[in-house]
Amino acid sequence: MKTYNALRTIELIRCASKAAGAHRAAQQAFRQAHDEHSTTQTQLTHWRDHINATGGNDRAPPTHSALLAAEHEHQEAEHKVRKAEARLQRTSAMLRPHRPVLNRYSNERRRRRATTLLLDRLADHPVDLIRAADLVTILTSAGKDSIVAMHRTVAAAEAAGCLHKVRVVHCDTGAEWPGVRELARRQAERYGIPFLVVADEGGLLGMVENRRLWPDAQRRLCTSKLKRDPTGPAITKWVAELGLARQAVVLNVMGVRGAESPSRALKTRLALDTRKTSANRLVLTWNCIHELSEQEVWREIASNGLEYHPIYDTGLPRLSCVYCVLAGTDWLILATRVCFALELPLPEIYAALERRIGHSFKQDVSLNAIIAAARMLDALDGTVTWRRGDALRRHLGPAAAEQYLAALTH
Ligand code: SF4
CATH class of the missing domain: 1.10.287 (Helix Hairpins)
Known part of the structure; x- marks a missing residue:
């Protein structure tokens, strides 16, 4: 067909x-x-x-x-x-x-x-899919999965002769590591694609202060309010600018991988976004790196010289909000130690918010306890340190890291 x-x-x-x-x-x-x-x-x-x-x-x-x-x-x-x-x-x-x-x-x-069968067949032919689309939006966090998804999408769009259809959207939660927004911009600029930042007023901390509750896995309002919802108006605007007299086909690219979690494993490569689809636009979510392992992602980053955020070099596995409500305790403790090393005031800001609203950051652990554990580890082992390229050294070995760094500086 x-x-x-x-x-x-x-x-x-x-x-x-x-x-x-x-x-x-x-x-x-x-x-x-x-x-x-x-x-x-x-x-x-x-x-x-x-x-x-x-x-x-x-x-x-x-x-x-x-x-x-x-x-x-x-x-x-x-x-x-x-x-x-x-x-x-x-x-x-x-x-x-x-x-x-x-x-x-x-x-x-x-x-x-x-519908699932048709979508599965379409996912096998990304170049045809992009050719048939009127608009291709890439939702990027600037993280490792997003940059590989962006790279693959751009390659398919170039093969289809349709790079002009591609736009990049970054949702700023106001609670990310320094430099994330700038990195997302640089990653889009590398391919010469239009870049847009959307941000909800107040960001993550404003939302928590208003609700007097931290989100959690069951009530993950932060993702919908700060990431999913703000992209809707951007797509509406771009579709309107197309001025089509028929329903537009929108391909929304996400860097979601099945290996990340059981719920992500259940997602398909291509899915109909019934929430964003309407009479004037058919929106498909394209998880174009769904089948990749973490190792494969790092290999693509290294072999294509894609710029990744230095936070991965610290040992943190994801470029998310500094304190992600879904992160495990070890990860949160390491994030706190990295904040200490970078002299970021975030641990105190978060802990003060936790005290003000009287609701613990996580059901089983407060930020105060996390900060205390981070201080203790710093006292025992010293401040955490890292070098550029450590993420690649860990995943692909020293040779790959040196090659990558040499290519980046040229
Ligand atoms: S990174 Fe974590 S805290 Fe931030 S919006 Fe996503 S789920 Fe929420």
Whole structure:
């Protein structure tokens, strides 16, 4: 199947599913309104029968008010039935043009399976995919996975002759290591791609101060509020600038790898972003390095001379917020020691916030305890030190590191 036809089919299945879902909801609302109507009808009949049985004489206040209440409820139920009927008619009309697709993929499971198969095939042909896309956005944290994802995307875009479609977005959480934003900019500039920074007012610390709670794995508001949501308006703006008279196809690239966590392992290389997709844009999330191991990522960085952030040289595994709510205790202690070595005031700022809101940074450990542990380790072992290239020395050996550093300085 041609790329364009596959994308069209994915969109048709999406619309058919949406229409079928709306129709199902309308049918349910109609049934509920009908049940309510029958109940109120029974009540009304009961009170009328009662009054008739007493020869119309039982007009005492309790009977009379019960009758009035039943009449009122009955009128409201009738109104609900009329509304539900209108909704049902509307959704039936919505459903009609999608009948061929719905007949072919008769239930939601089949529709989902067909979409997954089509997306999987499309992911095998990145150059065709980029050619078919109208806009390619790369969401970068400036971390190691993001730069490899960016490098691969640019290579595919160049092969497709479509580098002009690519844009880079960096979400600044206001709680990152120094130099992250500048590095993200340099990484985009290397390929000559437009670069945009989006930042939520107040950042991570502002959000915590307002909510008086730290996010955690279950309520990971920081990712949605600081990273996912702010990219929506940027995509909307770029799609509008395209001025297309049809639905735009947007490819949103992320540096997500399956080996990072069990939940990431469940993600697919290419997925339909139902949240960002609308009538005027079909948004696909492309996890173009999903299958890579950490070692392979470092190998790509070394062999392509990609500039990585020095924080990896300290032994920290991820370039995230300095204090990431998902990080393990060892990682948080090392981050604190690195802050001490760099003379960053962040440990005290975070600890003061923790005291102000009265909520522990992590359920089982406070920042105060983390800072105390970091101080103790510094007292025992001395301040942490590192050299440029240590991340590569650890992952690929000294020769690869020296080669990389020599290439960077030329
Ligand atoms: S890096 Fe960690 S703390 Fe920062 S936004 Fe992501 S999940 Fe939240």
